[in-house]
Amino acid sequence: MFDFDRIIQRRGTHSSKWDNMAKLSGITAPDGIPMWVADMDFQAPPGVTEALREEVERATHGYYADTGTWSKSCADWVGKRHGLAIDPAWVTPTPGIVSGIGLILQALSEPGDEVVIFPPVYHAFRRVIPANDRRILDVELVLQDGRHVMDFDRLKASLTPRSKIVLLCSPHNPGGTVWTPGELKALAQVCIERNLILVSDEIHCDLLFDGKRHTPTLVAAPEIADRLITCVAATKTFNLAGAHVGACVTSNADMKKKLDARCIATGVASYNLFGMVATEAGWRTGEAWLNALLPYLQKNRDLLDQRIEKGIPGARSMRLESTYLGWVDFRATGLTSAEVAERVAKGARIFASPGQQFGPGGDGWLRFNFATPRPILEEALGRLDEAFKDLQ
C-alpha cells in the first residue's frame, strides 16, 4: 500500500540532507549518500499530500486562522497513541521544537541560568542554550549493558543555585533509549525537590521498535504537571521536518502565558499555513502509513546493526528502541575518530553525523540515519564493508 522502497530523487530539491551535504561534509562525489540530518527519504502519508494539494489548487494562501482544530488533532493523536490526555487549550504551536525550546528558555529563565542536558544528546540543544545566553550543565549518560541510563546522583551533585531547567530528550537521540516510567519518575522527583522546570522533548515518541511503548513524562509522573512542558510534533513522525511546526504543551497556565507572550513578542504567534495544514493532516490521516513504516524502519535497523558489526571488527551498533538514527561505537576498532571519519566520508562517500557533535560521550561514535529506501541502505552498507575490509 505504501512503497517505502521507491527511490525519490531529492538532489536539487532544496533538501538540506542532500543539497547541503557537499558544503557541510566536503563529500562532493556525485554518488555521496547522506545519513546525517533526521529526515526520511520517503513520501509523507497520502492524506498530507491531499491536504496540501487542496491548498495549492485553491491557491489563496492568506493568513492562517487558528480555529482550534490543529491543537485538537494534536491532543487526539497523543491521546490515542500514548495515552497522554491533554487539553487542546494547553497547546502552543511554535515554528518547530528547537525554536519552541528557545522561546521556553527566554520565557522561563534568565541569562546566565543553567540548563541541564544529558549528553550525548541532540546537538541543537548544545546550540540553542548558549545562543540564548544560558549555560549548559552537562550530566553525561552512563552506558549500562548497552543502554543509556541517567546518573541521578551525579545530576543532584551537579546542580547549583543557577540551575533552572532540565531539558530531557525522550526517547533519547542519539541511541534511541525509551525511558522507563521509573526513570521518568525519578527525574521528576529531582526536579520537584530542586525547584526545576522540566522540558520533555518527545518529538521521536512515535518511532518505536520491537513493540516498545513510549511513556510520556506527564503519564509517568503526573505530579510534575505544574513544572512540565512537553514538546511534541508531527514532523519527525510523518516526514514533515521542512514544515517546521511543533507543539509545546503545559497545563501550567502561568508558564503558558509567559511562553505565549514570547511568541507574540517574536512575531511567531501567527502560523505558517502550509506547515499547519500538513501537520494536522499527518495527525488526522497518517496512522496507517506510520503503522506500515515502523516495521520497514525496524528491518533497516536490523540490517544496519548486523552488517556493521559483521563488516567492521570492533564496531558495535547500539540496539535502538526508538528513532531511525543508528548510533555506532567505533572505539574498539583500533582506529582513531579521525581515521574512522576519513574512511566513512572519503572511502564510503557517506555523510554520517560525527559523535563529537552530541557532546561528552560522543567521541568515537557516528550516527547513521537509516530512514531511506532499502536499496540505498544496502548500497551504503556495502560501501562501509569495503571501506573497512582490511580490518577483517
Ligand SMILES: Cc1ncc(COP(=O)(O)O)c(C=O)c1O
Ligand atoms: C530531539 C529532537 N528535538 C527536536 C528536533 C528538531 O525539531 P524541529 O525541526 O521541530 O526544530 C530534532 C531533530 O532531529 C530532535 O532530534
